[in-house]
Structures are given as structure tokens and as C-alpha cells.
Amino acid sequence: MAExxxxxxxxxxxxxxTGIDRTLRRFTVTLPDLEGEVAFALEAVDSGEAAxxxxxxxxxxxxxxxxxxxGMSGLDVLHELAESKRDILTIMIxxxxxxxxxxxxxxxxxxxFLAKPFTPEELKAAVRKAAKHLLLQRQARRLAxxxxxxRFQFISVLGHELKAPLAAVEGYLNILKDKSAGDNPAVxxxxxxxxxxxxxxxxxxxxxxxxxxxxxxGNRKRELADLDxxxxxxxxxxxxxxxxxxxxxxxxxxxxxxxxMRADRGDLEMIFNNLVSNAVKYxxxxxxxxxxxxxxxxxxxxxxxxxxxxxxxxETAQLFREFSRIKNPQTRNILGSxxxxxxxxxxxxxxxxxxxxQSEAGVGxxxxxxxxxxxxxxxxxxxxxxxxx
Amino acid sequence: xxxxxxxKTILVVDDDPDFLAQQQMQLEAAxxxxxxxxxxxxxxxxxxECKPDxxxxxxxxxxxxxGFALSYHLRKKYPGVPIILVTGVTxxxxxxxxxxxxxxxxxxxxDVILPKPVxxxxxxxxxxxxxxx
Numbered sequence: 373m374a375e376x377x378x379x380x381x382x383x384x385x386x387x388x389x390t391g392i393d394r395t396l397r398r399f400t401v402t403l404p405d406l407e408g409e410v411a412f413a414l415e416a417v418d419s420g421e422a423a424x425x426x427x428x429x430x431x432x433x434x435x436x437x438x439x440x441x442x443g444m445s446g447l448d449v450l451h452e453l454a455e456s457k458r459d460i461l462t463i464m465i466x467x468x469x470x471x472x473x474x475x476x477x478x479x480x481x482x483x484x485f486l487a488k489p490f491t492p493e494e495l496k497a498a499v500r501k502a503a504k505h506l507l508l509q510r511q512a513r514r515l516a517x518x519x520x521x522x523r524f525q526f527i528s529v530l531g532h533e534l535k536a537p538l539a540a541v542e543g544y545l546n547i548l549k550d551k552s553a554g555d556n557p558a559v560x561x562x563x564x565x566x567x568x569x570x571x572x573x574x575x576x577x578x579x580x581x582x583x584x585x586x587x588x589x590g591n592r593k594r595e596l597a598d599l600d601x602x603x604x605x606x607x608x609x610x611x612x613x614x615x616x617x618x619x620x621x622x623x624x625x626x627x628x629x630x631x632x633m634r635a636d637r638g639d640l641e642m643i644f645n646n647l648v649s650n651a652v653k654y655x656x657x658x659x660x661x662x663x664x665x666x667x668x669x670x671x672x673x674x675x676x677x678x679x680x681x682x683x684x685x686x687e688t689a690q691l692f693r694e695f696s697r698i699k700n701p702q703t704r705n706i707l708g709s710x711x712x713x714x715x716x717x718x719x720x721x722x723x724x725x726x727x728x729x730q731s732e733a734g735v736g737x738x739x740x741x742x743x744x745x746x747x748x749x750x751x752x753x754x755x756x757x758x759x760x761x
Numbered sequence: 762x763x764x765x766x767x768x769k770t771i772l773v774v775d776d777d778p779d780f781l782a783q784q785q786m787q788l789e790a791a792x793x794x795x796x797x798x799x800x801x802x803x804x805x806x807x808x809x810e811c812k813p814d815x816x817x818x819x820x821x822x823x824x825x826x827x828g829f830a831l832s833y834h835l836r837k838k839y840p841g842v843p844i845i846l847v848t849g850v851t852x853x854x855x856x857x858x859x860x861x862x863x864x865x866x867x868x869x870x871x872d873v874i875l876p877k878p879v880x881x882x883x884x885x886x887x888x889x890x891x892x893x894x
Binding site: 536539540542543544546547550552553554559562563566570 | 777779780782783786787789790877878881
């Protein structure tokens, strides 16, 4: 897509105006960091006063400004522009490369200089430089704005996610306080139990959020050690046995023997906890969870399969978004922070890895995490890229 | 004296299991018979089986405007049954959602709209008023 920058040339010599026009009319700039090429729309006026009027009516992106003009000088024009705080890049044209004019013009905000007489190539070079500066600056501004929007969105969703359990607990506490649920003690017991469950969910959300920010900021303490991935898997599975037993779910670990890997234990624990607890949570009563770990030429592959509710392709597509939780009648009573898979993906990325999911609604899901063995002696750098907080 | 035979039946539909449980607890303590449905589908099933004396519907359920669709369905099936819509729209989005004019009320198909969080005394007052009509 071609972008067009508006150029306004200010020079009292008609020859200069035509020359500039001829040079830039078909001139385009291609910038390596930006997509598409940049073309220029030319306008020319013969005095500083006319230039200011034109800028007032429709401001250009680049101003080619002659210093020596019949009425107000180029420096006067710059001064006026500085007052109005317009976002225009000025290239000052001076008849003789005078240091004094250069300094004065820079002080008043000129971006570059062109000494008269100049060749068409010199003019093109100056305009190319200005265009690049302008577009990179705009792109940076756009990115900063996008980042700000993502952050706002994250915070606003987080607000809702924290408000929901608060509202639930508040509702139960009001019932307990007003004794508005009659005389049956079992009902009040239920109110207390549910309040505690919702508070646990809230705590989990906050802990996940802290995990996520620590991973993203690179502030989490990580220590690479030679570990057996299977042993970490076994420990993680053991902590989840009570939840599985409650739903009569069996968890089975398949490994070809020890799978050595240089990794941070906390990272691996986070991966297994996330995957296996999801496989239990979204499973059916009496279902199975199969965990497999294998090491293949520099890669460790972890796969967790469940016999749970599964997902439709549409649901799978939105799975990895922050706070994205699949809402349907089967997930209605399952609590979760909606951050687990975001965390998983970020931890996997620390090992140059990825998370894949295969799922079929009503049959079950398989999550596969592939982790690369770090090169000996290297510590993977903290994750950069999209930050949420 | 309220007996099992004379107790009024209230259908409560909400996809928030805790809100649903809280309404049920308090309504039962106030001697109503409660049909609690955790979603639009379940509510439609309930309506196939019986006619409630009043319905309390959450406006925004998993499919965004589930409450609206359900209130239309209910109005069509049992025109005389009063409907109370409860909505988290205001607390969730900050948008004001209180239809005031007559045309808006007919569009919304509800007798009363209450913003969440709903205080039970207020809900009870509205129920008593609507059932006394």
C-alpha cells in the first residue's frame, strides 16, 4: 500500500519551485522497516506569509523552506511554526551554507539542511531521510498507542474477573448476615462453602496474574539445572491425584525412561500443573488423563490427552487469548482464571517452544508442548515482545 | 398460610451459579417454589413442562442476549406472566440501561428491570407487587 506524504516548498524563485516539483513529482521512497513505498504530493508557494496561510489551511508533512524570502524570512516562519506546535519536518534551504543560519534554524526546530545550489540527488536524499524519520516516528507512536490499548483492555477484563467472585461472596455474606435463607442450616453451610470456593478462585487468578507478569518482565528467578523431565512430571501428577480421585479419573504417565533436560524446575512444574490440572478439570467423571514425555534430538515433547468435553474448532481458535474461557453449559461450573494457557505459552516460549492443541468436542483434547534444549552454557533471555502489564 | 399447594412458582434463569443459588435460597425462604435454570436451553425445557407465576431472567447470559430472546419466548408462550430482568450491564460496562419510556418498555418485554447487584428486599418488593396485580 503506497503512503503519500505532503511536501510544501517555499521559495521565491520560480525556477527553484519548478525544479523541486520536477525532482519529487515521481520520486518514491522504499523503507526497509516499513511496508509499501512512499510517494510525495507537491505544493509550492513563493513567500513565508503564503506558506503560513497554506499550512494553516492544510498542514504538510515536510516543509522545504528557503531561508531568504522577500517578506518574512525562513527563520521567521520556523519561529511561527514552533509556536503553533505543528508536527511538520522542516528542511531548511540556505543560499550559502552559513553556520549561523544553521544553528539558528536548528534552535527553532528545523530537521535538516540543504545548501543552495543542490543537485536533484541531494534533494532526494534529504527528502528520503525526512520521510524515513517521519514514518518511523509515526509507526512508533502507533505501536505505543496499541500497547496502551492492549493494557487498558487487559486491566478492564481483569477488573471484571475480580468483580464476579467478589459479587458472589458479597451476596452470600449478605444472606448470612440477614439470615434471609430461612432456618435450614445446610443452606447457610452451602453459602459458606461456595464463598470459600469463589475466594480460592480469586486467589488463583491473582497468583496466575503474578506468574504471568513475572514471566513477561523477566523478573522471575530461574535456575537451569540438569533435570529428569519425567521425575518433575511424576511429582506434578502426584499433587493432582486428590482432584482426579474425586472425579474417579485415572492419570497415566508414559515415558521411554528418564528424559534429561537442562531446564528450570519451576518452569517445568508450571507446564505440568497447567496441563494436567486442565485435563482433570475438563474431564468427565471416570475419565482418563494420559501424560507422555519423550526426548528427541534436542527437543522434549510433552503431550497430555484427556477424555473430557473437548472443544469445537471455533472454541479452539480463541483458547490462547488472555482471560479467554470457553463458555458453554459444560464449563459453566468449572472455575478458572483464564490465564493458565497464556502462562503455558509464555513458559514454552522461554525454551523456544510452542503449545499445540488438538481437540474434538465430546471426545477430548490433546495439548502438546515442544521444548528445545537450551545450548549448553546459555541461559535463555527474558521474554520480550507483547507485554500486558 | 403458605402451603405447598398455594406457593407461587418463580422461574429464575442465570448463568452465574452463585447468583442463581442465592436467589433460590432467599426465594425459598420467602416460601416461593423456585425453578432454577442455569441457561436459556434449560429454561426453555422448564417452560415446556410448566407455567411459572413469575420469571426472573438475567439479561446477558453466555450467548450475549440470551435474556432478551428468552423474555420474548416467554411473553409469547405465557403472555400474562410477569418478567423481571436483572442485568449486570450497568455494573459491567458503565452504560445506563434503564428503559424509561413506554416504547422502550414494550421493546424490552419486561415488567421491571433491576441492575445487579440486586438487593433481595427490593426484588421481593417487586415480586409481591407484580404477583398482586
